[in-house]
Amino acid sequence: MIENCTPAAGKTRVGAALGALGAALVLSACTASAPSAPIQTVPDRPVVGAPPTPATLPVELADRGYTPAFLEGEPDLVRVALLLPFSASSSAARNEAAQLLRAAELAVFERGGSNLVLLPKDTAGDPATARTAAQSAISDGADLIIGPLFQDAVAEAGRAARDAGVPMLSLSSSSAVAGDGVYQLSFPPDEEVRRVTEYVGALGATRFAFIGPASAYGQVTQAAYAETIEDLLGDFPLPETVMLEEPVSDEEDAETVMVERTFDTGLVASQFYDGGVSAMTEAAARLATVGVEELDPAQAAVMSGANWAPSPGSAFQVVLLPEGGDQLRMLAPVLLYQDIDPLLVKFVGTGQWLDNSLAREPALAHGYFAGPDPEARTRFEQVFEEYYGATPSRLAGLGYDAASLAALLAEGGYGADRLTGADGFVGVDGLFRFRADGTIERGLAVYTVRGGGFRVLDPAPERFGPAEMSDDDMSGADMMDKPVSEPAF
Structure with missing residues (x-):
């Protein structure tokens, strides 16, 4: 529906x-x-x-x-x-x-x-x-x-x-x-990529990542993604420096302090895979090394993908998943397994997502994608x-x-x-x-x-x-x- x-x-x-x-x-x-x-x-x-x-x-x-x-x-x-x-x-x-x-x-x-x-x-x-x-x-x-x-x-x-x-x-x-x-x-997939990327860019996203197949389709979508991000932020986007609240120890009742952190902007990471869930898992693990923001249970309880805004503490705020069907049903949960949290990182895709068989996939909930008007x-x-x-x-x-x-x-x-x-x-x-x-x-x-x-x-x-x-x-x-x-x- x-x-x-x-x-x-x-x-x-x-x-x-x-x-x-x-x-x-x-x-x-x-x-x-x-x-x-x-x-x-x-x-x-x-x-x-x-x-x-x-x-x-x-x-x-x-x-x-x-x-x-x-x-x-x-x-x-x-x-x-x-x-x-x-x-x-x-x-x-x-x-x-x-x-x-x-x-x-x-x-x-x-x-x-x-x-x-x-x-x-x-x-x-x-x-x-x-x-x-x-x-x-x-x-x-x-x-x-x-x-x-x-x-x-x-x-x-x-x-x-x-x-x-x-x-x-x-x-x-x-x-x-x-x-x-x-x-x-x-x-053409590049039109869909451009549309959804411009949409999240208008919401304030400045740090982007990509994970997709090492196929002609994956190469085309990654290239369109990179080009759109350059159009949004310029050829040489400047790093962003933000003040973040961080605990001084790993204990639950630890005090917090304000810490200055600097993040790269633009397309900060691209990972390709050639194969099924094992290859996807390896690519997702490589992507996670860029940086994964932790979200404690109390924060998660009051958040939903419906009220998403780009997180100032995420190494990347958006990730493009140019897959559909069974491949997408494997890929999206793999990212969650690597602690890439869709409450913090917006999952976006192409028109292949407009498939009723994907509508109830929990890992895709509140994700964004571009496609033709259904009317x-x-x-x-x-x-x-x-x-x-x-x-x-x-x-x-x-x-x-x-x-x-x-x-x-x-x-x-x-x-x-x-x-x-x-x-x-x-x-x-x-x-x-x-x-x-x-x-x-x-x-x-x-x-x-x-x-x-x-x-x-x-x-x-x-x-x-x-x-x-x-x-x-x-x-x-x-x-x-x-x-x-x-x-x-």
Whole structure:
């Protein structure tokens, strides 16, 4: 269960600049000084009735400049290719491809004009096949390419798309493959890390630590964490000197004296592990050597994570845990075992925390994480379930958003000036926009784990602030959200 418990004051720097947005797919124009109001184009309630007639051509299609019989004579035909791993060796990838195709068909059915057609192409989950699929789509006259799903496939298909000057909406979470006509429509973890780190920074935190997997995902989140902390505190944060009350002996009734202590600020420690609970325990032990603040039982009795504030006596006040599922259920208790107390040190994470199976994990209670606004996805899920009799996957919304964007922009084309509009889009997972370098900026909410569920501490923004774009990038658009329970591909 997700509740909204937004405080009347105390928004983060990002929250204050942006605000909170509803669920709609919107196309709008704006000026730099006054963003235009979004126009809702999603259904107000579920549409009931028979499933839509497929708005696609066969996956095997490879005829040059093909025009289906039912669109013969249609002026200004718009072809949108959909590159997905329909025949991948992984059943999970094949299922995801099917879900994305269904969602894209639903978007075209709801929004597409009579001159728009989808061209599905099979990448087989293979980079070389993905490049061939992109070349086939270009030969078929594709005006826009959606996909592929995996980073290596995007890299190969993107080369073909760039050579032909055809824009691509990548579904990979990797920012490395974006740019020069390839736009990242996904859930990059660095956006989630930045949002939650800025939130705790606004609460006064100045000392940060990291513990995470020695994987590509762990490296990306650590780098984003370090960059955000530098933005908050500067490249060379100054040490902090504080006066602390400390006992003069280890006895319970010992007198206390005021002691001056100096702490490093910024990212004071990063620990990686490669393996399960044993490797996590070793990494947590190394992290604890930085310094663990003791909390006596009397103090603990009057404290809760709900009223957390950065402790002046902690060597680090915040620790990022970029894990989800069973891995997170192992990692969080390991920190407690090493006396890293969440009453003093705030545990924070990524959208992988937005998983109902984690909501009752005691070690995560009152932790913070960033993720998409839950309200934005509701109508999409209802409509999808009415049509197809099944709940859409986490990533299916990307297929819906991409095809909706294709339909909304079809008349004016898919130029960079339209795709990188400053107002951005509101889609299935809330507010987003493409930066000039092709990466995605998402408007995210900040959540806390509380009472066996999730509560919104700071809502997702209603509008973006000024974009880091050229003065010519003045047009934008909006689209239609659910918890992140697994990493994006």
